[in-house]
Amino acid sequence: MSDIIFSQSSPDKPKATTKPSISSGAQNILAAAEELFAQQGYSSISINAIAKQAGVSKANVFHHFETKEMLYMAVLQNASTEMSDLIAELDSGNGSASQQIGHYARQHLQNLFDKARVTQLILRELQQGDKDESFQLVRNTLNKNFTSIVNIIKKFQERGEFRQDIEAAMIATVLIGCNLFYFQTHSVLDSFPELAFAKDPDNYCKQLTDILLRGIENKNAEDRGSS
Amino acid sequence: MSDIIFSQSSPDKPKATTKPSISSGAQNILAAAEELFAQQGYSSISINAIAKQAGVSKANVFHHFETKEMLYMAVLQNASTEMSDLIAELDSGNGSASQQIGHYARQHLQNLFDKARVTQLILRELQQGDKDESFQLVRNTLNKNFTSIVNIIKKFQERGEFRQDIEAAMIATVLIGCNLFYFQTHSVLDSFPELAFAKDPDNYCKQLTDILLRGIENKNAEDRGSS
């Protein structure tokens, strides 16, 4: 119900990224598999379930994909590039450093929710990271995610707008980590009455940016020097 | 290899928490199930695998636990109380507000690594949160986690040491979120050469606390050339 808040920012634009090389039959299967794998995980989902969801026979699934695992890898590959494309499109606006970070954080979070299935798939892989090939995919996606934001931060560090005694990568970790954590737990957090921001990603993002930029320490109080 | 860094802080103390009411046979099965479920998830693990790991027959597993799902719930219940106990024991030391937050963050992170299997189980549940009963368990554990740290933060807010225009729950979210994210991705982050802190939780925690307290913005006005 309250999920409507998290829905698409831009409804649907005709994407040119859909590969025409893949038959529509295979596309249906991929889409069904993506949804189910994202919801339930690899081993909870049977080929039968995927076939049913795609409206085809089980044998047809194996006609397009050699094994269940290769289907999963194809889904993951799709998800990975989809996410990478989204990251590449991220812009941080052109306001002040503070505004740009805030803008970036909000856009990043919106991406996670817009592509919830993709995010879930990657999150799932992140959690075990034992498989060789899939690990590389997730690793690359996360790396792009990192590099994208690290570059922005470094720019501001060089300009002297951000502190230089903190690793840019550390700042990126905090931002991405918090956003992913919020994505993955907002439904649970939702059930804690105290957390106003659980239902309101805008509010969450605003406060996160505030903390990130200015810290939680009260600077007005005459603070005895730390350490 | 580098995992040794994350190992137990205090090797092993004779815990009184082990329930003597449960037979050792059932305990073995529980332990095996906990390990396997944490590593691979619910549906990837067969009762056969658990029985083999525990060194008993499959039928014996069903002798102690009615169904696979009830075994899983027992494992989750165990994990939940174990984590709750750990949270209850958390102290934030008795230094300055900054020191206490840093201390708490470090201890919290250490807990996650010390009880890695438990953490993984809870993280897994957090990710789907569809099951009724298990959802409640995870929700409670996370709630305790939150309340524990929120109280500390509120204390400092009332004392005027922390800003009061930020929700305490939001600060707690950042801290817990970052720690969980670090726990769950440090092995992936590890493969990014730039991230020095990926292998060094102490360093990570220090920087996180620094950001959390003081923010990343460069405030030129303040001199107090410390750090």
Add this chain to the structure above:
DNA sequence: TCGATCACTGACCAATCGGTTAGCCTCCGT
């Protein structure tokens, strides 16, 4: 128009799944 290729299907397969049953063995109170 032919024949080859293609997407697609129902029927089938061995293996494994969660779960049951009958019975063995050991311990323990009487």
Add this chain to the structure above:
DNA sequence: ACGGAGGCTAACCGATTGGTCAGTGATCGA
């Protein structure tokens, strides 16, 4: 010494799993 209870097992069950195979029908270049 005995008998019941409980920990434990091998053998078994129907259902489902990932995967195969032979065949059907439509499409399309020659």
